[in-house]
Amino acid sequence: MTRTVYVNGEYLPEDQAKVSIFDRGFLFADGVYEVTSVLGGKLIDFDGHAVRLERSLKELQMTAPLTKDELLDIHRELVTRNDVTDGMIYLQITRGADADRDFVFPSDDVPSTVVLFTQSKPGLAESPTAQKGIKVISIEDQRWGRRDIKTVQLLYPSMGKMMAKAAGCDDAWMVEDGHVTEGTSNNAYFIKGNTIVTRPLSNDILHGITRAAVLRFAEEAQMKIDERLFTIEEAQGADEAFITSASTFVMPVVEIDGKPVGEGNVGPMATRLREIYLDESRKAAI
Ligand code: PMP
Numbered sequence: 001m002t003r004t005v006y007v008n009g010e011y012l013p014e015d016q017a018k019v020s021i022f023d024r025g026f027l028f029a030d031g032v033y034e035v036t037s038v039l040g041g042k043l044i045d046f047d048g049h050a051v052r053l054e055r056s057l058k059e060l061q062m063t064a065p066l067t068k069d070e071l072l073d074i075h076r077e078l079v080t081r082n083d084v085t086d087g088m089i090y091l092q093i094t095r096g097a098d099a100d101r102d103f104v105f106p107s108d109d110v111p112s113t114v115v116l117f118t119q120s121k122p123g124l125a126e127s128p129t130a131q132k133g134i135k136v137i138s139i140e141d142q143r144w145g146r147r148d149i150k151t152v153q154l155l156y157p158s159m160g161k162m163m164a165k166a167a168g169c170d171d172a173w174m175v176e177d178g179h180v181t182e183g184t185s186n187n188a189y190f191i192k193g194n195t196i197v198t199r200p201l202s203n204d205i206l207h208g209i210t211r212a213a214v215l216r217f218a219e220e221a222q223m224k225i226d227e228r229l230f231t232i233e234e235a236q237g238a239d240e241a242f243i244t245s246a247s248t249f250v251m252p253v254v255e256i257d258g259k260p261v262g263e264g265n266v267g268p269m270a271t272r273l274r275e276i277y278l279d280e281s282r283k284a285a286i
Pocket residue numbers: 035182183184185186187205206207208209210211244245246247
């Protein structure tokens with residue numbers, strides 16, 4: 001089945017969708033994005049993603065080209081047209097295509113470019129990876145200083161994934177001034193006793209939508225949350241570790257830089273958190 005994608009007001013077969021070579025997303029990585037997961041044909045945490053998108057646009061002085069309701073309609077339309085049961089919807093908004101390449105932002109009458117497409121992943125929530133956990137390496141965090149804005153500048157995270165792959169691992173945790181910031185495309189946590197430790201929100205990390213939900217559910221499940229800086233060594237010495245993101249939900253981490261976390265197996269707390277997150281998210285899906 002040919003995928004139907006959305007580009008600037010039109011639903012088109014993916015091979016007919018076009019964006020200008022002068023698009024600032026292409027030339028300057030001048031754009032923002034969101035990834036919303038779909039479970040059972042419904043959107044998970046759509047509101048959170050829409051609110052963060054608005055914030056990303058505002059921080060880059062971009063005007064939101066569509067309202068939240070319009071975006072919701074497009075998301076739903078794409079789910080229907082592509083018959084997505086489980087998977088993700090990728091959305092990207094760039095500052096549009098000016099007449100030529102220019103570092104200076106174009107005037108406000110240059111329309112932004114809006115692209116959305118689906119990625120079908122049947123059985124996304126039943127991922128076998130969640131049963132065995134993932135292995136991570138640590139790398140230096142060499143990204144820019146506004147990681148709270150979800151921009152499409154993903155070269156360093158992409159290089160981080162390649163470094164992990166080359167080391168026979170699944171992902172990389174990035175470290176700045178001796179402390180873990182986050183994973184290449186996820187937030188990072190460890191569990192010691194009944195306490196979940198994760199870096200506090202700031203410009204240093206993306207304010208994960210899954211992070212917010214998981215911490216809320218964890219508190220409701222009587223777990224303690226300690227938002228503070230932490231080191232790789234602390235995480236290696238923890239009982240359990242995990243990551244969160246819209247596409248992996250809660251994913252256990254069983255090894256960091258070749259050292260097993262706890263017993264080196266998927267632990268009960270991360271498993272429980274994953275179950276709670278999936279149950280609650282499915283209930284609230286729209
Ligand atoms: N940190 C980074 C750097 C990310 O790219 C992502 C996912 N895009 C996350 C954290 C997790 O955010 P969310 O839970 O909203 O998917």
